[in-house]
Each structure stands twice: as structure tokens, then as C-alpha cells.
Amino acid sequence: MEITATVTQANNDWPHVIVCINETEIYNDKQDRIHIKYSGSVDDPYLNLTVELLNKTTNHTVVDSNGNILENQHVLLESIIVNGVDLVRTRLIHRVGDYRMHLDEIKKQHFKNLGIDIGPTTSLSMYENGVWKIQLQQPVLSYLSALQAKIEPWEQGNWQYLSEEIYKTIEICKQLEGRRL
Amino acid sequence: MSATDILICSLPAGIINRPPAAPALLKACVEQAGFSCRTQDLSLDLYVNHCNKNFELYQKINRVFEPTTQFNMFPELSEWLDQCIKTFKLISPRFIGLSVFSAHQHRATVMLAEVIRQHLPNTKIIVGGYGLYQDLFAEKLKQQNLADYYIFDEGENKLVNILQGQPIDDTPVDLQDLPVPNFDNYQLDNYLWHNEPVLTITGSKGCVRSCTFCNVPGKFGRYRRRTGSHIAQEIIELQHRYGVNKFEFTDSLVNGSQRDFIELIECLSAHNKNQPNPVTWYGQYICRPQSQVKPGTHQLLKESGCINLIIGAESGSDDILAAMNKKQTVKDIMAELNQFELHGLQAQLLMLCGFYNETEKRFLETLKFIAGLQRYIAAGVVTKICMGFPLMIEQDEYLHQHADELGIVIDPNNISNWKVRDDPQNTWLERLRRRMIVQAVLDRMNMPLNGNSILELHTMLDQIKSYEQQLRSPDTKINTRVNNIQPH
Numbered sequence: 001m002e003i004t005a006t007v008t009q010a011n012n013d014w015p016h017v018i019v020c021i022n023e024t025e026i027y028n029d030k031q032d033r034i035h036i037k038y039s040g041s042v043d044d045p046y047l048n049l050t051v052e053l054l055n056k057t058t059n060h061t062v063v064d065s066n067g068n069i070l071e072n073q074h075v076l077l078e079s080i081i082v083n084g085v086d087l088v089r090t091r092l093i094h095r096v097g098d099y100r101m102h103l104d105e106i107k108k109q110h111f112k113n114l115g116i117d118i119g120p121t122t123s124l125s126m127y128e129n130g131v132w133k134i135q136l137q138q139p140v141l142s143y144l145s146a147l148q149a150k151i152e153p154w155e156q157g158n159w160q161y162l163s164e165e166i167y168k169t170i171e172i173c174k175q176l177e178g179r180r181l
Numbered sequence: 182m183s184a185t186d187i188l189i190c191s192l193p194a195g196i197i198n199r200p201p202a203a204p205a206l207l208k209a210c211v212e213q214a215g216f217s218c219r220t221q222d223l224s225l226d227l228y229v230n231h232c233n234k235n236f237e238l239y240q241k242i243n244r245v246f247e248p249t250t251q252f253n254m255f256p257e258l259s260e261w262l263d264q265c266i267k268t269f270k271l272i273s274p275r276f277i278g279l280s281v282f283s284a285h286q287h288r289a290t291v292m293l294a295e296v297i298r299q300h301l302p303n304t305k306i307i308v309g310g311y312g313l314y315q316d317l318f319a320e321k322l323k324q325q326n327l328a329d330y331y332i333f334d335e336g337e338n339k340l341v342n343i344l345q346g347q348p349i350d351d352t353p354v355d356l357q358d359l360p361v362p363n364f365d366n367y368q369l370d371n372y373l374w375h376n377e378p379v380l381t382i383t384g385s386k387g388c389v390r391s392c393t394f395c396n397v398p399g400k401f402g403r404y405r406r407r408t409g410s411h412i413a414q415e416i417i418e419l420q421h422r423y424g425v426n427k428f429e430f431t432d433s434l435v436n437g438s439q440r441d442f443i444e445l446i447e448c449l450s451a452h453n454k455n456q457p458n459p460v461t462w463y464g465q466y467i468c469r470p471q472s473q474v475k476p477g478t479h480q481l482l483k484e485s486g487c488i489n490l491i492i493g494a495e496s497g498s499d500d501i502l503a504a505m506n507k508k509q510t511v512k513d514i515m516a517e518l519n520q521f522e523l524h525g526l527q528a529q530l531l532m533l534c535g536f537y538n539e540t541e542k543r544f545l546e547t548l549k550f551i552a553g554l555q556r557y558i559a560a561g562v563v564t565k566i567c568m569g570f571p572l573m574i575e576q577d578e579y580l581h582q583h584a585d586e587l588g589i590v591i592d593p594n595n596i597s598n599w600k601v602r603d604d605p606q607n608t609w610l611e612r613l614r615r616r617m618i619v620q621a622v623l624d625r626m627n628m629p630l631n632g633n634s635i636l637e638l639h640t641m642l643d644q645i646k647s648y649e650q651q652l653r654s655p656d657t658k659i660n661t662r663v664n665n666i667q668p669h
Binding site: 140 | 559610627638646648
């Protein structure tokens with residue numbers, strides 16, 4: 001797995017990010033860029049990946065006297081590559097996870113007043129404390145393939161029984177051929 | 182005096198996800214020569230008027246037309262036939278053209294020709310299409326006097342010759358001279374579209390390759406093409422005329438001439454830049470070593486609106502690819518897919534299982550290749566893998582013509598039942614078994630089948646059941662094209 005994210009700082013403080021795979025921490029740091037390479041197998045039936053932005057405070061959003069934002073701590077997920085498939089580039093990320101902001105009541109009300117969706121969202125930009133949670137069924141590639149499958153109206157139907165029936169009949173024919181020989 | 186010179190019908194079993202290409206082009210050619218013409222898609226009529234757009238019912242009835250199935254006169258089919266007669270009488274054309282695209286139209290051709298003879302004795306019947314070659318179908322029609330004119334190859338000029346009462350000119354047409362196809366008579370709203378309507382484009386005929394298993398070079402002769410800008414102009418005109426933005430190329434390959442192909446995608450890219458509704462398209466494409474591909478081609482492909490390309494990958498074994506004369510290696514296919522992934526392009530892969538030099542080892546190489554495609558499927562680069570039937574060897578193919586020197590023993594009665602002199606393991610039954618193993622792998626990979634593949638599985642089941650029946654009672658004779666597999 002490979003995760004890349006760009007980050008912006010505010011007040012000379014880089015965002016604090018924790019990344020976990022099935023609750024095992026693989027990254028916990030404040031850096032000017034996030035690039036994590038992780039290899040290992042996950043035995044669970046699901047692979048759960050979380051990217052959490054935490055400890056962002058009002059000090060991490062700097063505004064001028066007119067209220068214009070000058071600096072704002074944030075994390076932008078650029079790519080999350082699992083078994084060779086980039087969930088961001090393929091846009092599969094929007095189907096396998098979401099971003100839930102951790103907002104206090106004041107902020108919730110403030111966002112509501114401004115008509116801003118408080119989530120969960122599938123925005124790749126994390127401006128608020130919160131967690132991007134991604135859940136992938138194992139085996140991952142097979143699961144993602146099922147999500148990608150495009151079935152046209154004329155391609156619907158259960159065909160598995162056909163191949164099973166053919167295979168069974170082949171075995172019968174092989175036996176019958178053997179008897180004839 | 183009849184008001185309509187010719188009615189051109191496309192027949193079941195046909196696809197109903199887009200209007201058929203040939204009648205639209207023939208209509209344009211005939212009208213350009215000053216004759217009146219109507220086109221009628223009788224498959225669509227069956228689906229809309231007699232199956233009430235119930236696709237499941239349509240599929241069930243449509244299978245009656247398949248050459249390998251038991252004939253069953255459903256009531257809907259009987260109504261459809263009556264309606265066909267009424268329509269023919271109403272239009273009362275001087276000529277009726279029946280488009281026999283493949284063996285799948287043989288039954289419908291016979292049914293319709295019989296009723297035309299009976300109800301419109303003064304109307305001349307013209308049959309045309311590559312399906313006439315299959316199973317000596319034209320000979321059978323001649324024996325029963327079911328047609329007056331036969332057009333074996335392309336009909337663009339020949340149909341006009343017949344209407345003019347002139348001798349048929351066999352000179353191949355210059356594709357650059359052909360008019361823009363006319364889709365006016367098709368009920369475009371009634372097709373079973375996926376998202377939006379699609380119209381067909383023919384940019385070339387024939388192929389620049391000579392794969393040993395393929396009969397395209399024999400069917401279409403020398404490779405002929407239109408210039409890229411000529412094709413682009415036609416696409417743009419059809420977009421304006423019908424408000425359709427999506428196009429399917431009927432060509433055996435869109436990139437036979439790299440120069441014309443680049444010109445085409447440059448024109449479409451330029452067109453798309455200024456369009457609120459950009460053109461999209463798909464077609465068949467050959468894989469070349471990346472060293473032969475002009476830099477920037479894949480980016481242009483994307484910008485030209487290419488949404489999917491069908492590539493004959495065929496095998497995961499370089500030895501088999503060499504015996505196929507594919508002029509591509511497994512490495513070339515993977516390099517192509519990597520370029521597709523980089524530029525957000527999609528591909529469907531055609532595979533051919535059970536080649537004459539397929540050993541167990543080479544079969545396993547193919548299985549490994551298919552398993553290796555899982556990442557590309559998950560990434561949305563490979564959207565379908567079509568396995569088709571195990572190799573069938575037809576008369577007009579290189580393998581048939583060179584069977585002796587290649588050690589292939591042809592069964593004159595059956596195109597599937599060939600054997601290999603030095604490899605007794607390579608039998609039809611074993612080839613079918615390997616095909617089913619691949620199917621099991623594809624199922625595990627969550628790779629959906631396309632509509633054709635589902636029909637093919639039905640046919641394979643019919644074949645193997647018939648063979649089982651033969652083995653149990655050897656006296657049973659089954660006289661269908663692919664069902665007469667003889668015990669080994």
C-alpha cells in the first residue's frame with residue numbers, strides 16, 4: 001500500500017495525521033508531505049484504512065482583518081494505492097469510504113448557517129479534524145473488480161450454472177469416451 | 182408501379198443495442214444512385230411490437246433463430262411473421278433485400294424468403310452478406326429458389342447494379358467515395374441503449390495483419406481505408422444530423438494505418454475541444470510494440486473521445502501468439518495496458534483458447550496471464566475479457582489451408598472437431614474443458630460476461646449435451662453445424 005497526501009501548514013505548524021490499517025498505526029506525525037509505503041498482509045476479511053486529521057485548532061486558520069483566510073492547515077489525499085490500484089485516480093475511493101468531520105456544536109451550527117454540508121462527505125480535502133475511513137473487502141482486487149463491473153441490460157442473468165453444467169457434462173463424456181475405447 | 186424500389190431488412194437473430202450498419206450505408210448508396218429505399222430492422226420490430234420490450238422474452242425467442250437450437254414456433258414469432266408480411270405488402274417494393282450477416286440469420290432468411298415468395302410473387306428477393314458463405318447457405322437457397330440475386334461481398338455498388346438492371350461489377354468500392362450512412366428509417370428511441378444512442382461508422386475494411394486463425398483477410402480482401410479527416414467529417418455530420426454523440430467503429434481495426442488513425446484522432450480531439458457535447462467512440466484496435474507507437478498517441482486517443490478499445494490479446498503464451506502470427510508478445514499487451522491506465526483509457530480483451538499448439542504448459546501461461554489482469558480489471562482499465570469458443574477452423578483460414586504441414590487433422594463435417602497429429606491430448610473435449618477452467622477463473626475474478634459470451638455458453642452447453650447423447654446412443658444423428666462432434 002502507498003499513500004500520498006499534500007499538506008499545508010498554518011502558523012508554522014504542519015497538520016497532525018495518524019494513519020491506521022485495521023487499527024494498527026502505520027503513521028503518526030507532522031510533516032510537510034505525507035508519503036507512506038506499507039507492505040504486509042491483512043488476515044481479516046476486511047481491510048480498514050483510516051486517515052485522521054487531529055489537533056487542528058483555531059490557531060491553524062489564520063485570517064486577515066477582512067476575514068480572508070491567509071493560512072489554513074489541511075490535508076489533501078492525492079493517491080491511495082492498494083495492491084497496485086489507485087483508489088483516488090480510479091475514483092473508487094468515493095464508493096468505498098467517506099470523510100467524517102469531528103465538529104463541536106458551535107462549528108456545526110456555524111457550518112449549517114453557511115449552508116455547508118457537514119458530512120459524511122467524499123471530499124478528498126480534509127480541512128477539519130476528522131477521519132477518512134475506507135473499508136475494502138478481501139480479496140481486495142476481486143472486490144474492486146466487482147465494483148468496476150459494468151453490466152449492460154442485455155448482459156444480465158445468471159450464467160454460472162451454464163459453465164458448471166458444461167464442466168459436469170465434459171466429465172461424463174470423458175468417462176463415456178473411456179468406456180468406448 | 183411500386184413507390185419504393187427496395188426495402189432492405191436486417192434480420193433476427195440480431196442485436197438490438199444499436200441499429201445495424203449495413204442497411205444504413207446501402208440505403209445511402211441506393212438513394213445516391215436515384216432509387217428509393219426503406220430500411221427495416223426486423224429484430225427491433227420483434228423486440229418492440231411482439232415482445233413488448235421484454236428483453237427476457239426477446240432473448241428466449243431470439244434463440245430460436247440460432248443455428249444450433251431446436252426450432253420452436255412461439256406465438257410471438259408467428260405474430261411477428263404475419264406482421265412482416267403485412268409490412269412487405271404495404272410497402273410493396275420492387276425488391277426486398279435480406280441482410281444475412283452471419284449464420285445467425287439463416288433461419289430468419291428462409292422463413293421470410295418463403296413468405297415473400299408466397300405473398301409477393303412479383304417482388305424480387307436479394308440476399309446479401311457474409312452469412313451466405315457459411316454452411317453453403319447460398320447453395321441451399323438456390324436449390325429452393327428462395328432468392329433471385331446473391332451478393333456475396335460488399336453490396337454498395339452491386340445493389341445499385343441490380344436495381345439498374347446492369348451486370349454486377351465486382352470491383353471493390355473505394356471507401357472514400359461512399360456517402361454518409363442514412364439512419365432515417367430506424368426508430369432510434371426504441372433500441373436498448375446503454376445510457377445513450379450509438380451510430381456505426383466504417384472507416385476501413387480488411388486487416389493489415391494475417392493472423393492464422395482469422396478469415397478477415399479472405400473475406401474482405403486487400404486492406405482498404407478512408408482518410409482520418411474523411412471519417413471525422415462523417416462522424417461530425419452524423420452528430421449534427423441525428424443528435425447522437427456516441428459512435429461504434431465496425432472496422433476490424435481502427436489503427437491499421439497509423440498515419441490515418443492519428444489524423445482521425447487529431448480531428449476528433451480538435452472537434453471535441455469546442456463542443457458542449459463531445460463525441461465519444463469505441464472500436465477494435467491492434468496492439469503494437471510501444472516502440473512503433475507515435476509518442477502522444479494515447480493522450481490524443483483520450484482527447485478524441487475514445488471510451489473503449491477492443492484488443493485481440495488472444496493468449497498469454499508467446500509461443501501461441503507466434504503460431505497465430507499476431508506480431509505481438511505478452512510484454513507488448515502489458516505495455517499497452519499500462520499506457521491505457523496512464524491515460525484513463527479502457528479496453529476489452531478478446532482471447533482465444535484451445536489453439537492447435539496449446540499444450541498444458543502454454544495453457545497455464547495463459548491462465549497466469551489472465552490472473553495477472555486482475556489489477557487492470559480492478560483499476561477499470563480492462564472492462565471485459567471475452568473468451569469465445571475454443572478454436573474453430575474454417576475453410577478460408579490459414580490454419581485450414583496449411584493443416585497438413587501444421588499437423589492439424591481437419592474434420593470435414595465439423596469446424597470444432599479438428600485434432601493434432603502429434604498431440605493426442607488436444608481434443609475438442611479437452612479444449613472445452615480448458616475453456617471452462619478459464620471461465621471459472623474469470624468468475625472468481627468477478628469479470629462479467631458480455632452478451633455474446635452468454636450466448637456462446639448456451640451453445641457450448643448444447644454442443645456438449647448433444648455429444649453426450651451421441652456417446653450414449655451412437656446411432657443418433659444430429660445435423661446441425663456444430664453439434665455433430667464425432668466421438669474421438
